[in-house]
Amino acid sequence: MIVTIDGPAASGKGTLARRLAEHLKVPHLDTGLLYRSVAERVLAEGRSPDDVEAASAAARDVDLAALDRGRLSGAALGEAASRVAAIPEVRAALLKLQQDFARRPGGAVLDGRDTGTVIAPEAEVKIFVTATPEVRAARRHQELLARGENLRFDQVLADIRRRDERDSGRSAAPLKPAPDAVLLDTTDLDIEAAFREVLKIVRRA
Numbered sequence: 001m002i003v004t005i006d007g008p009a010a011s012g013k014g015t016l017a018r019r020l021a022e023h024l025k026v027p028h029l030d031t032g033l034l035y036r037s038v039a040e041r042v043l044a045e046g047r048s049p050d051d052v053e054a055a056s057a058a059a060r061d062v063d064l065a066a067l068d069r070g071r072l073s074g075a076a077l078g079e080a081a082s083r084v085a086a087i088p089e090v091r092a093a094l095l096k097l098q099q100d101f102a103r104r105p106g107g108a109v110l111d112g113r114d115t116g117t118v119i120a121p122e123a124e125v126k127i128f129v130t131a132t133p134e135v136r137a138a139r140r141h142q143e144l145l146a147r148g149e150n151l152r153f154d155q156v157l158a159d160i161r162r163r164d165e166r167d168s169g170r171s172a173a174p175l176k177p178a179p180d181a182v183l184l185d186t187t188d189l190d191i192e193a194a195f196r197e198v199l200k201i202v203r204r205a
């Protein structure tokens with residue numbers, strides 16, 4: 001069974017996807033890490049995240065086994081990732097690797113922005129997770145403080161809004177629910193309650 005969980009930054013999709021994959025005993029791919037690792041490489045080369053050539057070359061070189069969530073989940077890489085992610089050539093270079101992952105025998109859970117719309121439209125279960133920008137910013141703020149990144153709440157909220165706008169407004173695979181996705185609003189749900197809802201959606205399918 002393929003399960004896709006899409007949604008905006010800090011909606012809870014990543015945590016829910018990880019927990020669901022553990023529960024179902026199938027592999028999980030956090031597709032945001034792919035764009036973050038492309039951004040990391042481009043920045044390390046001293047190039048701009050908007051540099052089509054540098055970003056496409058980095059995307060063609062991504063190694064799934066080398067993705068390290070701890071290293072990649074900072075605020076600056078999130079911002080740079082959303083810029084490389086708007087480049088169609090970057091998305092094209094990362095497509096096959098994600099589709100191969102989704103189609104592993106035995107199934108998989110993928111989370112990101114376009115996993116239900118572009119990567120695996122054939123998925124048996126598609127969930128689109130949302131929450132208000134303020135609640136998402138509060139969650140991300142806590143995560144970043146725990147990483148030792150001392151940003152102010154209003155900076156995190158501004159970053160979330162900017163990324164929402166860029167991810168939803170781009171022409172290549174914009175952030176939007178698949179027509180057959182189940183919407184899950186986690187604004188008033190803690191992670192346990194949200195996970196119970198995810199399990200209900202999966203069981204129904």
Ligand code: C5P
Binds near residue numbers: 078081085086115
């Ligand atoms: O989910 P995360 O915050 O790690 O994603 C970083 C950025 O990567 C997002 O803001 C988005 O621009 C991009 N992304 C994407 N498509 C995906 C996953 C992430 O465009 N499937």
